[in-house]
Amino acid sequence: MSKKIMSLLIIVVLIASFGLAGCSKEGASTAKVLKVGTDAGFAPFEFQDEKSKEYVGFDMDLIKALGKQMGYEVQIQNMNFDGLIPGLEVNSIDAVASGMTITEARKQKVNFTKPYYQAGLTIVVKNDNNAIKNFKDLEGKKIAVQIGTTGAAEAKKIKDAQVREFNNAPEAFMELKAGGVDAVVNDKPVNEYYIAQSGSKDAKAVGEPLQAEEYGIAVAKKNTELAGKLDKALDELKKNGEYEKIYVKWFGKKPGI
Known part of the structure; x- marks a missing residue:
């Protein structure tokens, strides 16, 4: 094989490599991830399964269903309850699903979705x-x-x-x-x-x-867009029966709201 042909082959391989790398980078950048904070010591809303070690509960099933409805991959982060709102404020998490009661004091710091549990x-x-x-x-x-x-x-x-x-x-x-x-x-x-x-x-x-008391999913005060998306997804889950299915699974009865 001549040096000229060898050089051309090397160039082709390099171009192909850069092209694949570019596709990979583009694919990663378009992946939508929702980082959700919770305090996993609040059964039956959120707790860690002893066998699987996964975070389970009503809130966990609901936020995953909401994420799926919105086209997001949900990543759960276990935190102390008093660190959840600060986590939103410094953008270490995108949302809080942790049996958080909607109060006037909290509404001064975060945006809440529509109530999802009373x-x-x-x-x-x-x-x-x-x-x-x-x-x-x-x-x-x-x-x-x-x-x-x-x-x-x-x-x-x-x-x-x-x-x-x-x-x-x-x-x-x-x-x-x-x-x-x-x-x-x-x-x-x-x-x-x-x-x-x-x-x-x-x-x-x-x-x-x-x-x-009413529970809501909390997002950063400035993130009105995400709050709107979550509200829309919640309405859709209530219409298609998925919300009721999750509610009955954890509470043994149909939801009152």
């Missing part, structure tokens, strides 16, 4: 505790809450209560079981799930829900 705060006590029957009875008591939640905010309003904040709901329930606190204040579905999983042996729910 909840409320309830009390969990040990089975042998007959002294606490409602929120009034929590005055002067030791209360476990999850840091950064509406449950924590409401518990701090209770007269003379000693509020202990934990990174996640399981830690709060463990403290109750150990006798370190008199009660746990958290969202009703989370409390119900804990009692169901423990077989009602360790704890019970008491009193009526303190207030109605």
Whole structure:
């Protein structure tokens, strides 16, 4: 083979290589990824499966379905609850799907989608505790809450209560079981799930829900476009029955909203 032919072959190979590299780069740049922050200690909304180690739950199924509807690949990042909104503010995540209650204070910092779940705060006590029957009875008591939640905010309003904040709901329930606190204040579905999983042996729910709360998916304050896309996708999932399917899977009944 002559040097001239060899040189031409080398040039052809180089051109082909650059062409393939260009295609690869272009393909990577067009891939749409949605980075979603969650605190995976809030069953049945988000928690880590013991066997698969994957993040599962109502929120996880919903955000993945929303991402699929929008044409995004969803990547889940597990974070402490009180770090989720700061994560949006510094753009380390694009959205929060973590049983986050829509409040006026939070709306000053982030954009929320339309509500996708309605909840409320309830009390969990040990089975042998007959002294606490409602929120009034929590005055002067030791209360476990999850840091950064509406449950924590409401518990701090209770007269003379000693509020202990934990990174996640399981830690709060463990403290109750150990006798370190008199009660746990958290969202009703989370409390119900804990009692169901423990077989009602360790704890019970008491009193009526303190207030109605609505969960929303949070995005950065300036990211109105993403909030709009998520709202549209949520409407589509409700129309095509996918939302109801996910709801029934985790709560055993059809959604009320």
